[in-house]
Amino acid sequence: MDPVQTATASAAAIGALGSHFMLDAATYATGAELGFEGMTFYVAGRGGALGDVHADVVAAAFVFFNPATVAEGWDATRATMGRREAAEAFAGCAHRWAEAHLPTSVDAAALAALAGTVIAAADPAGAPLFAAWRAMPEPAGDAALALHRMNVLRELRGGLHGCAVLATGLSPRNAVEVRTPFMAPLFGWPEAGDATAHRDQWEAAEAATNAAMGRAFAALGEAERRRFVELADEAEAGRT
DSSP, X not given: OXXXXXXXXXXXXXXXXXXXXXXOHHHHHHHHHTTOXXXXXXXXXXXXXXXXXXXHHHHHHHOSSOHHHHHHHHHHTXXXXXXXXXXXXXXXXXXXXXXXXXXXXXXXXXXXXXXXXHHHHOOOTTOHHHHHHHTSOOOSXXXXXXXXXXXXXXXXXXXXXXXXXXXXXXXXXXXXXXXXXXXXXXXXXXXOOOGGGGHHHHHHHHHHHHHHHHHHHTTSOHHHHHHHHHHHHHHHHHOO
């Protein structure tokens, strides 16, 4: 399995494992306890790793969200909690989710170690949220660390995909409409358009994303790359 094949084969697991805690009811409950409303904990928590920056910076890093939606959530939470503190609280939700939901049959220590090698080798160019989350404190515990690092890889892939999408001439809104049209309102796009008109551009961007991610996976040997894909798939398939 070469590096690009590894990036392609692991894309679904990386995307999914890093997202489950974000949509979990316990995360929303924690956000409410801290004084956040609705999606604002997501905006402040995910974007908080960037520090106390202007809303436009967060919107630029999020890429696929309506900038007005990001700005509204970011500005509304300025007095709720410090940005770094919000990011650490959001990361804590990820760690607790991992301890509760990742299957104990998965070798989480091995998954964390392999992901860590890829993260350390990756070039952060074009992926500011990856760079920010790579600098966040890491948790103790194999399951929490594995999920934390898979989320960091998710930010790497997300940043590279954003660059690839824009390079094709596809708009962020159209990319959402192709990939996850049912999520368009959550991203601040109230009505999904015709996805078929942009499918070819999106597929070209996806191929470019896999090529870019492949550069990071080159840090692993062939057997390690295959093992990473196996562990990531096992973790996603066995989660509860």
